[in-house]
Structures are given as C-alpha cells and as structure tokens.
Amino acid sequence: MSTDAPATPVQPPAGTPRRRRPSAGGEWLVTAFAVLGALIVGAVLIAVGDARTRAAAGYFFTYPWDTFSNAWYAVRDAYVALLEGAVYSPALSGAGALGPVSETLVNATPLILGGLAVALAFRVGLFNIGAQGQVILGAIAAAWLGFTFDLPVVLHLLVALVGGVLGGALWGGIVGWLKARTGAHEVITTIMLNYVAINLLIFLLGVPGFQRPPYGQAISEQVDASATLPALLGGSLRVHAGLLLALLAALGVHWLFERARLGFRLRAVGANADAARTAGMDVGRLQVVAMGLSGALAGLAGASQVLGVSGSVTGSVAGSIGFDAITVALLGRNNPWGVVGAGLLFGGLRAGGVQMQSATGVPVDLVGVLQALIVLFIAAPALVRAVFRLRAGGRGVGTELAGGWSR
Template sequence: MSETSHTPPGTVQPVAPGEAKPDTTQPRSNKVLAEILNSSIVISILAVVLAMVVGAILIALTDPKVHTAAGYFFARPGDTIAAVWQSATGAYGALFQGSIYNFKRPDFLNGIRPLTETLTFATPLILAGLGVGLAFRVGMFNIGGRGQMLIAAACAGWVGFTLDLPPVVHLLVAIAAGIIGGAFWGGIVGVLKARTGAHEVIITIMLNYVAFYLITFMLSTQGLLQAPGSNVPKSAAMAPNSVLPKLLGDRYNLHAGFLIAILAVVFVWWLFSRSSIGFRFRAVGENPNAARVAGIDVKNTYVYAMLLSGGLIGLAGVSQVLGTVTSGFDNGIDAGIGFDAITVALLGRSRPGGILIAGILFGALKAGGYSMQATQGVNVPIDIVLVLQALIVLFIAAPPLVRAIFFLPKPDGSTRRTRRSAKKEVSA
C-alpha cells in the first residue's frame, strides 16, 4: 500500500535548494499598483518627465549666467543655485507661454493664440504619426514619411493651383489627390516587400531621395509644378477654393486639417478595434508565420498596410500645402515631419489615442521652442527642442532605465527589496 503524506493545516511546504519561496504574502493591492506603474502610459509619462529634467540641466549648463555664478560657487553657493533655477524655469516658462497660454497678452483671445499654434503644428504630426504607427503594428518600419509627404503635397498642390472647380468640390478633389499620391508612394514599398522580399527600411530610404529630387525637378520646370513666369523652384499659390478653411477666423492659423486629424484618429481606432482587416493587421504584426498558418494572406496584408500608411502620411502633406503653406510650396514642404512622426508613433506606443497626445506634445515643443529662444535670447538655443525629442525617444526605448531611476517594480511585480530577500533565501 502506497504511503500518502498529509500536510497539517497552516504548515508551509518545504522548498527545494536553489528555489525561491513563492510569494504568498503580497497583497493584491500591491500587484495592482505594480501593474499600473509598469503600464506603457506611466512609462511614457515618466520618460517625458525625465527628458524635461535632463533638458533643464542642459539649459543650465549652457547659460552664461550660471557659468558666472559658478565661478564663485564656494563663496556664495546660493547664487549658483538661484541662477540654475532661474535658467530652467525661465526657459520652460517661455516654452509654456509660447505653446499653451501667454499671460502677458492683454486679453484671453490673444493669450490663447499659442495653443492654436500648438494644434496647428500638431496636425501634420498626428496624421503622419498615425501612418507610421499603423505600419509599426503590422510589423513594418515605415521611415519613408518624407517621400510620401512630398508626393502627396505635389498631387494636392497641383490640383489646388491648376484646376478651377466649385469651392467644396475643389477642396475634396485636392485632398483625395493627396491621399492617393501618398498611398501610391507607400504602396510601392508594400508591393516590393511582398513580391520580392525587399526590406522596407531600405526601400523607404531610397524612395525618400527619389521623391525629393523628383519634386525638385518638377518645381524647377515650367508646365509641371513651377509657378508660371517664375524662375524660383516654387509652386503657385493655392486657389481660394482649395484652401482648408480657418477654424477660428483669420486671426488664428488653426485650420480644418486639425479636424481631419481627429477623424483620422477615430478611423485608425475603428480600423484596429472593429474591422476584420484590422484584425489581420494585428495578427500579422504579432506573428506573421502564425497568421499565415491561420489562412491570412500576409503578402497582401503588407500591401494594404503600406497603402493605408502612405495615405495617412499623405494627409499630413495635404494639411501642409492646403492649410499651412497656401502661398506656394517648395521641396522643403515636409519640414522634417516625416521623421518626427517616427518619434510621435514611438511615444504614443502606436495607439491612436497615444499618438494624438504625443502629436500635441511635440506640437507644443515646436511652437514653444521659438518663443523660448526669443524670450531667453541666445542663452537657450532652439536646438534644445531637438535634444528634448531625442531624450524622449531614448527613455521610451529603455523602460528598464526608467524603472531603475524611479525605483519602479519590475513587470513581474517584484521590487529591489523583494528580489534581494529572494536571493538571500536562495543562498541560504
């Protein structure tokens, strides 16, 4: 007869040597708190905060007033600390006044103008970020935003200053031309990847150069994109019927492209959450081999994803040429947005809501950067905004670094103290 061991109630099972004891004493509230602290939203917020702190240190290090006060630090250390504080708070105060609300303006309508500028800068960033984020979620790295924006801007701009159509029809046709142009340039990448196996990073980089020099040639050639009778490589001004209307009147630059960006956010959310093609996108992005076994056409999915990605990025070019720069465009119409969109998509975790918030944040950095430089003079270079963006990307890409700096628990819920005690138990 086999022996059966009965463990009396309340006793603890023995643990084999080298095996850590199971954690049975951790309250459920601690586990919930650990899940919250390790969420992507909290990590992203802390990454932005950390980037702002490092940025403040860099601003102070480049300020001549801080250098002067540091020269007699040991005699009067308070002056150095005060100079550092004034340098950082002055720069970020100017950043706030240039991007959110300017308290120095006489009335509310003038004071709120910086916020409208932030939303204007954010509009193409949101649209391009949605396109890049969509490709990310399908497992593709679309860094061809510059080329897709240039082609879309050329298509929408040509319709805008060449055709003579009724007001609403003209605008809709120009927007559609831009979407088709961006989708076509992105679709080339999808087709080449699906049919030949070429890597999308290499293709998009090459197509960026092709688009840039193609648009440069067209802007320098009469009868194509160059303004009639002009020797400058620039297009003609957009017809009034093709211009995106201003949302808050002529005193503000915010145009209807921002509403298009909001609709695009809703569309991408619906695409991934409610549509069958969105399910295929997510499946291919998670595991293309498993998706292929499940009967999903992975190659065509790549093509559809790049068509949609290019179309969304093309909308960013449309908002630039029909909303922001309506007096004519040149080969710099993309304004670096195609590459900034990669940062926006990373910060937003490729989720529509996150991309919306990240786009507004980066729009605030762009709008407030000029005000920061103008207010603080030469003490704060405009390049500090680029440094902040780079720092945000750095910390977003390194969640363990953020957890270590803020003493956050690891994703398994363990903290430094619990891991240290577990090591002691194992060694014992």
C-alpha cells in the first residue's frame, strides 16, 4: 500500500503574469467596437466625399465651423438614410412601412445560409472558399426541378428545395472526398470548382430546354408557381419563407455542434485531427460529411434565391453571396446565432445602401467599404482594443483559424 503524499501542483515563479482565459464576452465586445470603428471610418469617407465640406475646407482657418458643420450634416443624412432604408422610413405608411425591413430580410436570408455553410466548415478546420460554386449548383438544381416537373404545390416546392440542397451537397462533398482520398487542399479545390460552376451555368444558359425561349437572352425558364416560396408579409413585400428556413438551419447547426454525437466528432476533428484519428475517429469520412453539410447549406441559399426572389436563373443569380458568406461567418465568429446577426447586419447595409444613394448621393459602394472595414477590424483585435482602450480577453479571427474555434 503506497503512503506517498499527493503531488503538490507546480506553482509558477513569483511575478509571472497570469494568462487570461479567452472570454466570449470579450470577443463579442471586440466585434461590436469593430462595427463602430468601421462606421467612424465610413463617416470620414462621407465627409471627404461631400462637396460642401470640401468647399468649406478651403477657408478652414478663417471659419472652421463651416467645415465641421457641413461634415456633420453629410454624415448624419447619409446614416439616417441608411437606417431608414434598412429598418423604417417615416415617409412610408401602411404596408409600405414594412418595405425596408422586408428588403433587409430578403438580403439577409442567403447571407445567413451561406454564412452558416462557411462557419460549419470552419468549425471542422476546413476552409470552404467554394460557397459561391455551391450556391450556383443549388440554384441550378432547384430551378431545373422547379420548371421541368408538374407536381402538386407543396410537393413541388419540397422537391425543388431538396434538389437545391443536394446540388450544393454534391459540390461540397467532392471537395471533402478529394481531401480525404488524395490530400488535396480544400482552398485550391473549392476555388477551382467555383470556376467550374460558373462556366457550367454559362453553358446551361445557352442550352434549349434550360434557356428560356426565344433563346436570345441568357436566362432560364421560369419556375412554376407551385415551386415558389410563399411570401411572409403579403404579395407586395418580397420577404419569403426562405427566412424561416435560414433560422431553422441556424437552429440545426447549433444543435449539431452542441447536442449531437456527430457534432462532437466534427468539433474534435476541427480541434485536432491527429488526436481525433488516434481516438479512432474516421477523420476522412468526417471531413467529407462536413463539406457535404456545408455545401448543402450553401445550396439551400441558392435555392432560396431562385424559388423566393428571382424565379429564374441568370448569370448573376449567386451575386457575391458565396464570398460575402465568408465575411458573415467571420463577423459571426462561427457561432450560428452570431452568423444570423451578421447576416441581418449586412442585409440591412445592402438594403439601406440603395436608399442612402438615392437620398444623399453617397455611392452605394460605401456599403462594400464598410463590410471590408468590419472584417479588417475583426482580423486585428489588438488594434480595436488599443483604439477603444478595451481590456485583453477575447480571441481574434487569427486564433480561430488556427484551431481555437469559437462556440
């Protein structure tokens, strides 16, 4: 029988600074101030671009108040117009008062689904840069099923949605299979498959049977009414049931990683693939599953665009959804509900940007600048903490990409 005394924990030398544990609250605080920092820089750009402010700057040292006053009114008017175009405009009444919110939700729906797709892959340690191609494949499959078959209303919609999901899952699964079997890096294969998807779409838009007659324009047949997503707020507003699918998808991703056994295995692979392999997990199979699920979410984003907004496929059906989804995932810190919030923010910026340009003349391109600035500040948390004098404690994007995925 051993009589050894229990081992005494080794204490660090006196004076050694105690390392802070990463704080989720600190991460979200950095995110909030990153958005604020982007708005401040955007305000400077608005002031510089305002003609009256530049004219007043010519006699700044004689009467400086004119410069500051004109800059203030330019920034105020632009941001008020941006807010009114995204949330609520006092000039509108009745059902039209919900128009800005409707447009925000319409723009946010594919961004949420695409952001969830990218975030899911990130959580498993995979870089899904191919959401754009997966969105295109989902749109192609959903549209083809939507205008080719004549089915009952509910069944036709389900078939088209499932087709879009399977189209994206196939495109993502190819990437996972190539990585598992050959070791091909997913960044390279996803980028290359983006080009394949784009050129496949261009080809199909010139094929009779997919292209709409009289075959003079690059546009597909119109999806049947039985396969379209129903409007949520009436026919005059564009927000559709795809928003509910996006919220259900966020709930599903949350459940997957927090409650499901498969989610635990996926997180284990993302944390340390070698350790997961040593524990007996089939890392290759899990990577295929992860990329398939990621592609399925992106495919659902493409299907929601075709079945809920456009009703047909064009060369710009995916827009920049797949690439903006990367930004949404990073801003949401790969958390499903954070992705929902980031998608709503970017959707509001897109919707409000149109109103901002029409009301104040500030180019809608400022929205893209704001998005880029947000990502820049998110990727440089030390800069945000230094500027706004925040205490250290949150992790940045750099550490998340290195393996410390945020829950």
